[in-house]
Amino acid sequence: xxxxxxxxxxxxxxxxxxxxxxxxxxxxxxxxxxxxxxxxxxxxxxxxxxxxxxxxxxxxxxxxxxxxxxxxxxxxxxxxxxxxxxxxxxxxxxxxxxxxxxxxxxxxxxxxxxxxxxxxxxxxxxxxxxxxxxxxxxxxxxxxxxxxxxxxxxxxxxxxxxxxxxxxxxxxxxxxxxxxxxxxxxxxxxxxxxxxxxxxxxxxxxxxxxxxxxxxxxxxxxxxxxxxxxxxxxxxxxxxxxxxxxxxxxxxxxxxxxxxxxxxxxxxxxxxxxxxxxxxxxxxxxxxxxxxxxxxxxxxxxxxxxxxxxxxxxxxxxxxxxxxxxxxxxxxxxxxxxxxxxxxxxxxxxxxxxxxxxxxxxxxxxxxxxxxxxxxxxxxxxxxxxxxxxxxxxxxxxxxxxxxxxxxxx
Numbered sequence: 001x002x003x004x005x006x007x008x009x010x011x012x013x014x015x016x017x018x019x020x021x022x023x024x025x026x027x028x029x030x031x032x033x034x035x036x037x038x039x040x041x042x043x044x045x046x047x048x049x050x051x052x053x054x055x056x057x058x059x060x061x062x063x064x065x066x067x068x069x070x071x072x073x074x075x076x077x078x079x080x081x082x083x084x085x086x087x088x089x090x091x092x093x094x095x096x097x098x099x100x101x102x103x104x105x106x107x108x109x110x111x112x113x114x115x116x117x118x119x120x121x122x123x124x125x126x127x128x129x130x131x132x133x134x135x136x137x138x139x140x141x142x143x144x145x146x147x148x149x150x151x152x153x154x155x156x157x158x159x160x161x162x163x164x165x166x167x168x169x170x171x172x173x174x175x176x177x178x179x180x181x182x183x184x185x186x187x188x189x190x191x192x193x194x195x196x197x198x199x200x201x202x203x204x205x206x207x208x209x210x211x212x213x214x215x216x217x218x219x220x221x222x223x224x225x226x227x228x229x230x231x232x233x234x235x236x237x238x239x240x241x242x243x244x245x246x247x248x249x250x251x252x253x254x255x256x257x258x259x260x261x262x263x264x265x266x267x268x269x270x271x272x273x274x275x276x277x278x279x280x281x282x283x284x285x286x287x288x289x290x291x292x293x294x295x296x297x298x299x300x301x302x303x304x305x306x307x308x309x310x311x312x313x314x315x316x317x318x319x320x321x322x323x324x325x326x327x328x329x330x331x332x333x334x335x336x337x338x339x340x341x342x343x344x345x346x347x348x349x350x351x352x353x354x355x356x357x358x359x360x361x362x363x364x365x366x367x368x369x370x371x372x373x374x375x376x377x378x379x380x381x382x383x384x385x386x387x388x389x390x391x392x393x394x395x396x397x398x399x400x401x402x403x404x405x406x407x408x409x410x
Contacts, residue, residue: 048124054095055120055132062087062103062118063136070143080140081109083116097122105138113139165195168350170238170296172278174215182218183296185273187211190218191298192229193236198350199305200236200298203271204229232268235347237311238296239340239354240277246290248360249320251313253408254295260309261301262346268300274408299347310343313356314408315394319401320360324392325376327355342391356391 065087071079078086084105093099099122106115116138121131163171165181173181173193180201182192187210192202206213207220207227221227237259243250254272261270276285277292286292299307313324329339337347340354357380376388394405 044124044126048130051097051122051124051130052132054097055099055122055130056134058093058099058101059118059120059132059134062101063116063134063138066103066116066138072140072142083114083138097124111140113137166193166198166350168198168236168238168352169193169195170294170352174218176215176219176222180222182215183273184212185271185296185298189271190221191232191236191271192218192222193350198236198352200232200234200300200350202229203232203268203298230268232298232300233302233305234265234268234298234300235305235307235350236296236298236352237347237350237354238294238352239356241293241295241313241355242357243290244357244359248290248322248358249315250293250358251324251408252316253314254297255312255314255406256297256409258310258312258406259297259299259307261299261307263302263306265300265302270297270299270409272297272409306346306348308344308346311354312392312404312406313358315405317407319394319405321396322394322405323359323376323390324394324405325357325359325380326389326391327353327357327380327386328389329353329386357388 065078066083069078069080069083069086072081084103088101088103091101093101099120102119102121104117104119106117107113114137115135117133117135119131119133121129124130163169163175165175169181170183173183175181175195176192179195180192181195182190182204184190184206188205190204190206190213191200192204193199194201202222204213204218204221205228207217213221213227217227221229241251253274256270256272259270272295274293274295277294278284279286297311301307315322326342327340331339337344338349338351357377359376376390378388380386380388392404394401
């Protein structure tokens with residue numbers, strides 16, 4: 001009897017009561033509410049993350065725009081002088097929301113580098129204020145400089161060079177290979193340069209007098225198998241000579257004696273090539289602006305390798321009533337010698353673009369004429385790059401005419 005009552009009591013305890021069911025439903029409801037709130041938070045955070053990513057993209061884009069300025073002065077779409085103002089517009093950008101952009105530049109326009117801060121602000125879906133701020137440094141570099149990266153660097157030189165050699169080597173010079181180039185100065189000899197520093201290393205006699213030597217013949221002469229060469233240590237000075245109009249007489253050569261070699265070689269003389277200038281693209285003579293003359297002088301030296309003095313243009317006697325104007329470059333990134341500021345002092349490199357222009361003392365287009373004073377053109381046809389400097393006075397009224405405009409050295 002006792003056993004039967006125990007079994008029946010056990011069966012009576014099976015299932016849930018109404019109170020238990022309600023408690024279970026309450027617990028589940030609280031869990032569902034918590035899960036729903038978490039999902040809403042995740043959705044909002046994902047939205048803010050997307051907006052923050054977009055704001056960062058906008059800020060980075062403005063920084064890259066600032067780095068791509070096209071001028072150092074107030075010109076063009078973006079320039080260094082107005083960097084912040086140029087990249088701040090537009091002030092609002094609308095994509096997945098509306099962003100406000102503010103750009104601030106530190107320092108002044110003359111600084112070598114300036115800080116740039118881009119602040120992007122917006123209001124998220126919940127009405128909360130959000131922001132992204134990026135700060136960087138932008139350096140002041142002339143946009144023209146990247147143009148020097150067009151060609152490979154020759155060994156350890158600083159800038160890229162035309163034809164992968166020193167910029168002071170005349171463009172028509174032949175590439176001999178082995179880091180050397182050459183120019184034939186006359187039917188009698190050829191000069192050989194180092195492609196690295198444009199220094200003159202050899203003077204060679206062509207294998208057949210009065211002919212133009214080929215690359216193979218010059219290399220044979222260097223090797224000593226055909227023809228002959230002498231070793232030289234020196235530099236070149238070269239440039240172009242123009243004239244105001246066709247009625248103005250060109251000089252006929254270079255006066256070597258005006259070039260003073262501080263450490264002159266005892267047996268090797270200065271040699272100059274004076275010829276018509278040619279168009280480097282097709283080899284034809286330059287006829288624009290009444291044509292040009294081209295000159296290049298070799299200055300052999302002994303240690304230490306420096307020289308100084310003045311390059312004078314030679315005229316046939318009697319010299320015409322002319323004025324020689326020197327191009328003196330205003331750029332301050334090169335030395336006074338390279339800028340053609342004469343007399344030269346302590347020249348220790350080869351130099352090109354040492355240019356001149358010959359004008360008539362009665363040519364009013366040359367500059368101002370007041371009494372016996374004639375001024376060279378102020379801009380010398382290269383505005384903003386060079387100025388005209390009176391270099392030689394070849395007028396009859398000048399008592400120093402014979403020394404300033406001498407006969408060219410043979």
